[in-house]
Amino acid sequence: MMKKIQRFGGAMMAPVLLFAFTGIVVGIASLFTNPQVMGSIANEGTNWYKFWFVISEGGWTVFRQMPLLFAIGLPISLANKTNARACLEAFALYTTYNYFVAAMLAQWSFFGVDMSQEAGGTSGLAVIAGVKTLDTNLFGAIIISAIVVYLHNKYFDKKLPDFLGVFQGTVFVYIIGFLVMIPCAFITALCWPKVQIGINNLQQLLKVSGPIGVWIYTFLERALIPTGLHHFVYTPFIFGPAAVPGGIQTYWVQHISQFAQSTKPLKEMFPQGGFALHGNSKIFGSVGIALAMYSTAKPENKKKVAGLLLPVLLTAIVSGITEPLEFTFLFIAPVLFGLHAVLAATMSTLMYMFGVVGNFGGGFLDFMFLNWIPMFKNHSGTVITQIVIGLIFTCIYFILFRFLILKMDLKTPGREDEDEEMKLYTKADYKAKHGEDGAQGAAAIAGGDEYAQKGAIILEALGGRENIEEL
Structure with missing residues (x-):
C-alpha cells in the first residue's frame, strides 16, 4: 500500500514541473508591466505593455488549466500499459464528468447551486476546459483521473467478440467510464458544495493558526520526504484550496502586481503565504549542510568532496531539487534528516513571525523572479529580513551538522573508510537499504x-x- 501511495505522490510531479518555468514567465511579465519599476513605458496601452501582456497570457495557460493538466498528467506514471491512450481517456472522461456536473446543477435546483453566477470568486464555480461547472479544483481532477487509470488498467486489454472489436481498448474504457461518471457527477453535485463550506472554514482556521500552523506544515513537508507522502502535505496548500482559493501558487501570481505596488505589510495582505516558505531550507539549509560535509571531510578527500557536492548544491539552490543532497545524509544518518526537518520548520516559522510571506516553495529562480525583484521596491525590509534570517540559519545548519558528524563519527562523503566508495546516495539507494525494492x-x-x-x-x-x- 505504501508503495502505491508513493507512486501516486510521484505521479503528481509530472504536471507540477510545468509550474517552474511558467511561474517565472508570469513573474517576469508582471515585473515588466509594473510602472513603479519600469516607469511610463509599462503604462497600459504602450507597445511594451502589450508585448509583455501577450507573454503573460501564455504563461497563465498552466495556472488556468491546472485541474485539466493534473487529470491528464497522472496516467503518465500510474497507467500500467499504453500510457498515451490512458491520458486520452482521462481527458475525455474528465471533461465528460464536468459536463455531467454542469448539466445536473443547471437542471435541478435542489443541489442548491446558482449556476447563473459568474465563475470564480466565492461562487464555488469554475470554468474547466470551457465548461462552467462546480469548482472541485485538484481534488476532482485527481479522483477522476485515478478512477480512469483503474478502469484503463483493468479493461483496456479486455477481449470483445469479433463483431464488437471496434469497441475494444480506449473506446471500451470510455464506454465504461461514461457510465461511471454519471454517479460520480451526481455525488459531486450533491456533496461538494458542503465540502466547499468546510474548505472555507479550514481557510479561516489556518489564518488564525499563526506560527504553530506554519511550523507543523513545514516540518511535515520535510519529514515525510523519505516516504513520498510529503506530496500530500504541500499539494493541497500550493496547488489546492486548503489555504486560499486556487492554491497559493496561482493566488500569488494573480496578485503579485497588487502586492508589489502596495506599501502595506505583505503578511497583512497575504497571511496564508506562510504556508509556502518551505523552499527556504532548500537554499539556506542546503548551503549549511554542504559546507558541514566539506569541512568534516578528510583533508586528502576535500577536492573530491567539493566536486561531488558543488553540482548537487547548485541544483538544490537554483531549482529546489534537494534529493541528491538530502538522501545522502538520510541514508547515512537519519538523525541528521530529523534535525533538518526541525531546523527547516523553525526557520520558516521565524521568518513568518518577522513578516515574511510569499511563494517560496521552489529554488532561487522562483525567489528572485516571483518574490524578491517584484517586491523589493516597496517591501525591501521584508526581503532583507528573510535573507538575514536565512543566512543565520545557514550558520546554524553548519554548526549543528558539523558537530553531529564529528561527534557521532558519521561517514558522510569524504569520511568513509579507505575501502569504501565515495558517493552521494539517491532515493533508490535508501529504498534498497530498507528492503523496499524487489x-x-x-x-x-x-x-x-x-x-x-x-x-x-x-x-x-x-x-x-x-x-x-x-x-
Whole structure:
C-alpha cells in the first residue's frame, strides 16, 4: 500500500514541473508591466505593455488549466500499459464528468447551486476546459483521473467478440467510464458544495493558526520526504484550496502586481503565504549542510568532496531539487534528516513571525523572479529580513551538522573508510537499504506466480533491471 501511495505522490510531479518555468514567465511579465519599476513605458496601452501582456497570457495557460493538466498528467506514471491512450481517456472522461456536473446543477435546483453566477470568486464555480461547472479544483481532477487509470488498467486489454472489436481498448474504457461518471457527477453535485463550506472554514482556521500552523506544515513537508507522502502535505496548500482559493501558487501570481505596488505589510495582505516558505531550507539549509560535509571531510578527500557536492548544491539552490543532497545524509544518518526537518520548520516559522510571506516553495529562480525583484521596491525590509534570517540559519545548519558528524563519527562523503566508495546516495539507494525494492517481485516468484517467474528469467537474460533503457 505504501508503495502505491508513493507512486501516486510521484505521479503528481509530472504536471507540477510545468509550474517552474511558467511561474517565472508570469513573474517576469508582471515585473515588466509594473510602472513603479519600469516607469511610463509599462503604462497600459504602450507597445511594451502589450508585448509583455501577450507573454503573460501564455504563461497563465498552466495556472488556468491546472485541474485539466493534473487529470491528464497522472496516467503518465500510474497507467500500467499504453500510457498515451490512458491520458486520452482521462481527458475525455474528465471533461465528460464536468459536463455531467454542469448539466445536473443547471437542471435541478435542489443541489442548491446558482449556476447563473459568474465563475470564480466565492461562487464555488469554475470554468474547466470551457465548461462552467462546480469548482472541485485538484481534488476532482485527481479522483477522476485515478478512477480512469483503474478502469484503463483493468479493461483496456479486455477481449470483445469479433463483431464488437471496434469497441475494444480506449473506446471500451470510455464506454465504461461514461457510465461511471454519471454517479460520480451526481455525488459531486450533491456533496461538494458542503465540502466547499468546510474548505472555507479550514481557510479561516489556518489564518488564525499563526506560527504553530506554519511550523507543523513545514516540518511535515520535510519529514515525510523519505516516504513520498510529503506530496500530500504541500499539494493541497500550493496547488489546492486548503489555504486560499486556487492554491497559493496561482493566488500569488494573480496578485503579485497588487502586492508589489502596495506599501502595506505583505503578511497583512497575504497571511496564508506562510504556508509556502518551505523552499527556504532548500537554499539556506542546503548551503549549511554542504559546507558541514566539506569541512568534516578528510583533508586528502576535500577536492573530491567539493566536486561531488558543488553540482548537487547548485541544483538544490537554483531549482529546489534537494534529493541528491538530502538522501545522502538520510541514508547515512537519519538523525541528521530529523534535525533538518526541525531546523527547516523553525526557520520558516521565524521568518513568518518577522513578516515574511510569499511563494517560496521552489529554488532561487522562483525567489528572485516571483518574490524578491517584484517586491523589493516597496517591501525591501521584508526581503532583507528573510535573507538575514536565512543566512543565520545557514550558520546554524553548519554548526549543528558539523558537530553531529564529528561527534557521532558519521561517514558522510569524504569520511568513509579507505575501502569504501565515495558517493552521494539517491532515493533508490535508501529504498534498497530498507528492503523496499524487489520485495514485491520476490514475493510473487516465491508464491509460484507463473508470469513473475518468466519475467525474472527474461530480466536476468537481458542483463538485469539496470540494463533496461525503455519498456
